[in-house]
Amino acid sequence: MDENKEFRDIVIAFGGVLERQDIEPLALVSSALPESLLPFPKAVIRHAIAQLLLREMSPERRSILEEAYLYLDNFIPDQEYDLFYPLDVSVRAARENSSLDSSHEVSENISKKNELMQKINAKIESMKYRIAEAYEELKALRRISGLPDKKP
Secondary structure: OOHHHHHHHHHHHHHHHHHOOOOOOOOOOOOOEEHHHOOOOHHHHHHHHHHHHHHOOOHHHHHHHHHHHHHHHHEEOHHHHHHHHHHHHHHHHHHHHOOHHHHHHHHHHHHHOHHHHHHHHHHHHHHHHHHHHHHHHHHHHHHHOOOOOOOO
16 A cells, blocks of 8 residues: 555544534643544554655645644543543533623632642643644654744
């Protein structure tokens, strides 16, 4: 099988996940989704995108691939997603309701779940760190391809 086609097939399968309308990402952990939605392990998808980026010279297609490369880090382990989901739902419901009582209730609920909030904050920080690493990786891929070293 042609290696480029294999990489494209992997990235197309990942794109299919990104296009799904039936998935609602978390709000508390910025756009987080469960890893079980991925058609391949994150490392395989990351490698496939990187391989295509090394060969792609079209600015439009490169931009799409770079965005996909960065978005891949929004997929978190299912156990973490399942842990954060109930609190996320209650916060979203309170925001939609937007009454003072509801906001107070959510704040109270969050303060009772201090340990969970610490885990959420730690996940957010680790995701920020990973995104910074991904930006550096994309810059390196651009340099390898002989393209200007700019932020994607």
